[in-house]
Amino acid sequence: MSEVTSLLNSLKPELHIHAIASDRMDMLTFKDLKNKSSNLQEVETDGEQALKTFSPLMQDIWSGLYKYTPELRAPEEMTPSHALNRELVERMTQTQQYKELRLHTRLDDLHSAMATVTMSSNLAEKLKTELKGQADNANKMKDLEESISSESAKAMAYRDMALQCKENERAGLEEKAAASEKQAQSLKKQIPIMAHLIRKSREAAANKMRCAVRNAADEALEQADELSNTMDGWGIGQGNVRNLPIEDKIGLAKLLQTEKLKKMAQLLGRLRRLAIHKQKTKLIQARDEIHSVGRGDDISRLLPQELGLLRHPLAKKDFQKRFLEHDLAQYDLKGTERTGKGPIIVCVDNSGSMEGDREIWSKAVALALLEIATMQKRHYACIHFGSTVEALEITEIAPNDPDTFRKAVGIASYFLGGGTDFEKPLSASCELIKKSQYNKADIVFITDGAAIISPEFEKEFNSIKKQKEFRVTTVLINASQDENTEKFSDEIVEVSELIDAEAGQVFGI
Structure with a gap:
């Protein structure tokens, strides 16, 4: 019995399966993260097909990225089957990319989760190809450890049974226990021999491992930089997403990484700065008016x-x-800034002809106007419109709305691709303005087409406009103004090139 206990103690208690020192809270945090992230689950399943110790490797990658001061365990503290994990993690921490990546990921659950997915996925692929030999060796060592553990458990079970059985059965059980103990001891002797051969194999593949880890870290860093730049373009700070569940954060991050929203973020960042500058200039001019x-x-x-x-x-x-x-x-x-102004309402044409650069430009303008509404503490609404038979998509955002970021992403993502009708979105705008306790709202109407405005609608619309004292600025993209847009517009801005300066004409509201 004492020999079995000694054998088990030599295999487990002083050895670890995690290269980065992790406490129970670290383990639970990452487990919870995996349970909520289908991406992490998919990568783990894929990686385990190549390396049986892949799950602890993912924990190590995450811990190394997320923890404030990650501590790498010494080689002799690791179980032999997890020595490859430790070497990969050590090489990861030695790269310049990892040091830069940590600026994004340290104590940041979103960036650390995204980087863990990217790095783990990249390494899983390498373990199936360039590092397959090293993965196979680690798997053999894992099998050997499990065999030793199995034989030791069997020996212990036989010993326990022998203590409780009849006298005539005891000898047979003790014989089986001794055989299992002997087999466990025999297998244990193979560990240092196999460990030596595996270590030599890893040393021979050192350059391959170095390249694999560097490439994985490089890809994760590129993604992190891109995500940070995109979030900056959207004006997203930690406060915007801090209280969102991690699965929602990851979902939003993936959405922001789509090609359309990345392009929009680049333009939006510039337009937001332009809008803010216009508003600040306007306030200065207002204070200085004679x-x-x-x-x-x-x-x-x-x-x-x-x-x-x-x-x-x-x-x-x-x-x-x-x-x-x-x-x-x-x-x-005398300052001319008015207090208590009505909402800013942006009507965005979602007809098929708007798809592409026109859609990106128009939505970037719409979201830059959201920045102005936020500065002026005004209600905001975006109305996506199409033809008469297509439903409007209306998004309302109140000042200090805690869901502003999610709603803004929804505005950017939605696209109808239908026809064009002007009366329906203008009617909806009037209904929103009627709900406001304040007059002097602003409607910005963005379109690249034309539609009929009936005399009855024109009369009713302009009557409400006079009563509620709101203004309509129409932005025509590569289209000439006609009598229909003139019927409801106070100002018409004709845009021929989708550039920042032309958008700036709208930001003086």
């Missing part, structure tokens, strides 16, 4: 004729006297 002429001593606002007095010695004394008395003629300024 309202009337008054009296005072502000040199920067004096009338030209007062400044002209400084050129004449006698008049200069009068100037100085009135300056001290705050009695010089100067411009009075």
Whole structure:
């Protein structure tokens, strides 16, 4: 019995299957992450076909990326079957890509999960090809360890049975226990021999392993940089996604990585900055608008004729006297920014002709206007419209809406590809404006087509517009204005090139 216990202790207690020191909380966190991520589950299943110890390897990759100060265990602390895992992880931590990747992933559940999927998937492929020999050796060692464990367990079971059986059966059970113990001891002697051969094989494949790990880290870093840039373009900080479940974070990240939304993010980043600049400039200009002429001593606002007095010695004394008395003629300024404004509503044409660059540009403009609504603390709505028979897709976002980011991604992702009808989205806009306690809403209507506006609709629409004091700015993409757009528009902006400057014409609302 003592020999069996000694054998089991030599195999397990002081040895580990994880190369990065992980406590129970680390294990539970990653397990929960896997349960919620189909991507991680798929990669794990795929990787285990090549390497039986792939699941602990994934834990090591995640721990090395996520933990604040990951600690790599010494080679002698590892079970022999997991020595390959440790070597791969050690080589991972030695790459420059890993050090840069950690800037994204440390204590960041989204980036660490995404990078774990990418690196694990990449390594799973290498373990089936370039590193297949090393994976096969690790699998053989794993089989050997399991055989030793099995024989040891059998020996212990026979010993327990022998203590409880009849006298005439005891000898046979003790004989079986001894045979299992002997087999376990025999198998155990193979471990150092096999470990030596495997170590030599890994040393011979050192360059292959180095390249495999570097390529995996390189791909993960490229993805992390791309995701960070995309999120920056969208104006997404940790606060926008911190409270989302991890499965939702990963889903949104995958959506943001689609080609259409990556292009949109690049444009949106520039348009957001342009919109913010326009608004700040507008506020400065509003503060400096001339309202009337008054009296005072502000040199920067004096009338030209007062400044002209400084050129004449006698008049200069009068100037100085009135300056001290705050009695010089100067411009009075009055800010023109209105408080309590109605919603910003963006109507986006979703007809088939808008697909491609026009769709990306129009939605980037729509989302930049969301930035303005946020700055002005105004309600916002985006209305995707098509033909008369197609339902409108309406997204409303209130100031400080906790779901703003998810809704914005929904606005960017939706596309109808139908026909064109103007009256339905304009009617919906009026209904939204009626719900607001404030007047002076702004409608931005973006289209590349034309549609009939009936006299009855024109009359009713303009009546509501007068009552609620809202404005309509129509953006025509590669289309000429006609009598129909003139019927409901206060301003028409004709856009021939989908560039930032042309979008800037809309951001003065």
